[in-house]
Amino acid sequence: MKEKIYRSMIELTNGKQSSLLLKKLATSALSKKFIQSYTKVYEINIEEVSKNMENYKSLHEFFTRSLKEGVRPVAQGEKVFTSPVDAKIEAFGDIRDSMTLTVKNKPYSLEDLFGSKERAARYRNGKYIVFYLSPADYHRIHSPIDGDVVRQYVLGQKSYPVNQLGLTYGKKPISHNYRMISELAYAQNRQTALIKVGAMFVNSIELTNITTVWSKGEEVGYFTFGSTVVMLFEKDAIEFCENVGAGTTIRMGQAFANML
Numbered sequence: 001m002k003e004k005i006y007r008s009m010i011e012l013t014n015g016k017q018s019s020l021l022l023k024k025l026a027t028s029a030l031s032k033k034f035i036q037s038y039t040k041v042y043e044i045n046i047e048e049v050s051k052n053m054e055n056y057k058s059l060h061e062f063f064t065r066s067l068k069e070g071v072r073p074v075a076q077g078e079k080v081f082t083s084p085v086d087a088k089i090e091a092f093g094d095i096r097d098s099m100t101l102t103v104k105n106k107p108y109s110l111e112d113l114f115g116s117k118e119r120a121a122r123y124r125n126g127k128y129i130v131f132y133l134s135p136a137d138y139h140r141i142h143s144p145i146d147g148d149v150v151r152q153y154v155l156g157q158k159s160y161p162v163n164q165l166g167l168t169y170g171k172k173p174i175s176h177n178y179r180m181i182s183e184l185a186y187a188q189n190r191q192t193a194l195i196k197v198g199a200m201f202v203n204s205i206e207l208t209n210i211t212t213v214w215s216k217g218e219e220v221g222y223f224t225f226g227s228t229v230v231m232l233f234e235k236d237a238i239e240f241c242e243n244v245g246a247g248t249t250i251r252m253g254q255a256f257a258n259m260l
Contacts, residue, residue, distance in 0.1 A: 031059035038062070042136035064139055064206075064222050072138075074217035075255035078187070081145050081238065082216060083250045084194060085229050086138040087131035092244055094127055095232070101128045113195065113230070114181065115155045122191060123232045129244070129256065131229040140222040141196060142252050143214035144231065147184035150191060154180050180205045180221075184214060187259060193232040196221070217253055236260055 025031060035056055039046055046053060048071045056062040075082050095101050099110045099120060110120035133139060155178070178198035185191050196205050204224040214220055238257040243250070250256060 026060040026063070027058050029058060032057060034059050035062045042134075044136055048138075060224065063135075064224060066140060066219075067138060072251055072253040074142075074253040077255075077258075078146075079259040080216075080255045081192075081231075081257040081259070082142075083131065083252050083254050083256050084142050084144045084220075084231070085131050085133055085140075086252050087133045087229065087250060089244060089246060089248050089250055089256075090130040090132040090228070091246055092127070092129040092240060095123060095125055098124050101232075110232070113179075114193075119183075123193065123234055125235045127233045127238060127240070129231050129240070131231075131250070133223065133227050133229070138252065139224075139227075140208075140219050140252075141229065143184075143209075143216055143218045143220050144194065145184065145186050145192065145214075146216050147186040147192070147214050149212045149214060150183045150185050152180065152182045154178070178205075180207075182220075190234060190237055190259070192234075192237075193230075195230040195232070196223070197228040197230065198223075198225075233257070 035053065038044070038059060039053075048067050050066045050068050053062075056065070072086075091102065093102075095110065100107045101110070102108070110123055111117045114120040180196045182194045182196070183191055184194065198205060205221060205227075206224065207221040209218060209220040238259055240257050241255050243254070244256050
């Protein structure tokens, strides 16, 4: 019953017009007045921000802020995967029943996630990790490893919340939301998938690196609203680091897995 009520309320507010209105408000000059209160409510460390606060022209510009060089050191080592974002680790583990991952007790089919049974099959019995970005987080996305972009494509149209309520009561937002899938080839013909999932109202995921070569720690894009990143790995490809746990905070550039 709770799921039905929640989904009905979201459907009533999550439309094209409401999305456009939210975007217009966030990018308006008027929204600049809310930046200071936003930083206080979400306890954002403004010492890390790359520009002086008065130089941000809108709330959206601040939300998609870059950081000062060096405040997010990237873990070294050819076999080390580093977090692509600042986030909370929502879930991680083995891909079960051959092609299913679980988040908040909801099973997600890899075939639904990729929109292709053939592409999904590559990650059969592999591992997954889900990074959730809250409104407080730095929203730029960085490459987790040195690799070549094998393919990159977009699926889905609308986006629904990917916060705690959304993951608990929503209709599988991770595999149904607007999402951009990037598959990277790395050492010895291995592949990993970096799936950037849109959040409620705003689907925009902007790319800042349009080349086919990514370097670990390099910025590759950003979200224009709070969102989620899912990473998938092939069978026997990686092992998670000891710092990885459900509900723990991780910063961009911190190690979270090692190649086997």
